[in-house]
Amino acid sequence: MDALTQFFAAIAHFTTPLFLFHVAWATLLGILVGSLPGLTATMGVALLTTLTYTLDKDAAILVLICMYVGAIYGGSRSAILLNIPGTPASAATSLDGFPLAQRGQAGYAMALATAGSAMGTIVGIALLVLLAPALAAIALDFGSFEFFWLAVFGIVISGQLTGGVSPLKGYIAGILGLMVAMIGSEGIHAHIRFNLGFSELNGGIALIPAMVGAFGFAEVLTVMLRKKPVMSAKELKEDRILPKLADLWKYKRTIGRSGIIGTLVGIIPGVGEDIGAWASYAASKRSSKERKEYGTGSKEGLIAAETGNSAVVPGALIPALTLAVPGSAPAAVLIAALFIHGVRPGPMIMIEQPDFIYSVAAMLFFATLAITIYGLSLTRVFILVLRIPREFLMPVVFTLCVIGPFALTQRIFDIWVMVGFGLVGFVLRKMNYPMAPLVLGIILGSLLDKSLRRGLTLSNGSLEPFFLRPISAMFVAVILLSIILSLPVVQKAVARWIDRLMPAGKRGEEDQ
Amino acid sequence: MNSESPMADRITAAILLLLGGAMCWGGFIMDRLEIRQIHPSSIPGLLPIFLGLILMVCAVFLGLSTRGKTRPSTSEASKDSENWRDFSFAAVWSCLFAIVMVSRIPFVVASAIYIAVFTGWYLWRPSGKGGNRLKMMLLVGLYAVLVAVGVSVLFRYGFLVRLP
Helix, strand or coil: CHHHHHHHHHHHHHCCHHHHHHHHHHHHHHHHHHHCCCCCHHHHHHHHHCCCCCCCHHHHHHHHHHHHHHHHHHHHHHHHHCCCCCCHHHHHHHHHHHHHHHCCCHHHHHHHHHHHHHHHHHHHHHHHHHHHHHHHHHHCCCCHHHHHHHHHHHHHHHHHHHCCCCHHHHHHHHHHHHHHHCCEECCCCCCEECCCCCHHHCCCCCHHHHHHHHHHHHHHHHHHHECCCCCCCCCCCCCCCCCCHHHHHHCHHHHHHHHHHHHHHHHCCCCCHHHHHHHHHHHHHHHCCCHHHCCCCCHHHHHHHHHHHHHHHHHHHHHHHHCCCCCCHHHHHHHHHHHHCCCCCCCCHHHHCCCHHHHHHHHHHHHHHHHHHHHHHCHHHHHHHCCCCHHHHHHHHHHHHHHHHHHHHCCHHHHHHHHHHHHHHHHHHHCCCCCHHHHHHHHHHHHHHHHHHHHHHHCCCCCHHHHHCHHHHHHHHHHHHHHHHHCHHHHHHHHHHHHHHCCHHHHHHHHC | CCCCCHHHHHHHHHHHHHHHHHHHHHHHCCCCCHHHCCCHHHCCCHHHHHHHHHHHHHHHHHHHHCCCCCCCCCCHHHHHCECHHHHHHHHHHHHHHHHHHECCECHHHHHHHHHHHHHHHHHCCCCCCCHHHHHHHHHHHHHHHHHHHHHHHHHHHHCCCCCC
16 A cells, blocks of 8 residues: 555656656657667667756656657567567567558557557556565665675576577677676776776776667667668558457456566566567467467467567566666666666665655656557557658767767767677677677676675685575576576477377467 | 578687686786785686686587587578678778767767768669759758757757767
């Protein structure tokens, strides 16, 4: 009850003309960024962070959260109309959204995507309000030993789930991120490591230039490498752009389940919206009576994917706020932005700023309202936006990539860092190395390093507390299990075991 | 060389092995700060040593995972979906802008030139010949100047950033 009161108090706090104006423009900008292939939510949040220095704390965080929610939702536009996900989070949306558009139901597909996104975020907000304070309370018992394993857990799980068919590449990306974090002054003795003779590296590699490079410049290069997309010829033949309530009621279980799955995926460090969408889509398909329609224009599939990816947003903010461990790449940038604006995310947040979590929930609520209004009223405008030629758009994006990191520290060196990360990020992407573990590694490197050395100092060099304290032991068990299950030999053995357990007839049904 | 081929993975594995070795060695020879009498378990090189070792192990596994794999056949469809000429220009011109032009000439001028050349390069051929092309290039020039001035004014006077 107390949580609900605080949530409504936060809603009242943000119901002012100025805050509502910020919600309106930032969400609209987010939808535009998300709907344009090549511009991702992470890049949008990173670039906008550089534009929010002069705003006060509440307005700045509100703007960034609206951008985040808007961009994740906006990705569905191009997924439905171009069969190209505007952001990776909308990859599952294109499976059923594009076939619907080809049947002349693009407007209705976008209406369903809007409804799914709105409801997914609402489910996520409810879970954020319920779970975040509890998680923060648990995290108060974390010491150096637990934080060490939490950081390892984040890298391992993120690497495994985002690495696709090769978790090894996910692990490597995570380790490379941790190695980047080793550059510059370390956090215990202030000793400068690996600066290679450049005094500019004494402070380490800043997150914002690295993120803008890996997600901005690399995206510009990726877009220019692709041939121009072709819009669905049958777009918007049908006029209906409002979802039918009967359809939403029919798929209420799918919406609830996808919302919960999305939020839980969001809580797992560094996993992100795309995995949330795929997990929700797979779970929905498995339990659906209409599973044969999946991939050919299933409304249920479309709702599951969109609900799942949007629910990840509040979910990703749960560990970001309570543990300072991001649940997704955009949440990683948000953590950096929180520090810039004087908010210290972590276990102490419920003690230092007990109302902040409810403020974030209220910000998410306003962003959800805005995507619903825009989604249902501006469908045709968004289609026009998709027609902006990339030749006009990409140089502007890159110009912002250059000036944004510079604006933070006024150092030309940060522009070079951005370019370096952009080129390396592009090559890694081409070789199927996921970016999320790399980013998570950069964020968690300092925590991992300080926790390991502080823990060893506290235990006088003994490794016992790292393995015998209850929460640490639990983390160790989960990490070991994850690594073992990612080994091809073990995966084959498990598949054989499942084959033996499941009769052939049942298997055939599942495959359909 | 295909970026997804086993050969690419083998070369990456070799580079990662070297990188891991370098970090491990760098951590090992790093100052142990005995003069400050710190706890021996809190030496700054501790985690880099571990990270270097783990990266080397991963590199070995990456190299081993390519055994028996053949180069994936590149289908016509996937060849057609990529335009390396456009990409090369975008990459080289963007790097030139960021590394050479910015800081040497005023940002507003540098960004106007960058945007005009970037957009003009891609629209030169599709815009046809004669009057159409001239009209398109003028439009591109106007667009570049407007965007460059807009971005510069926003950062200089909106966010009070001293431009490079």
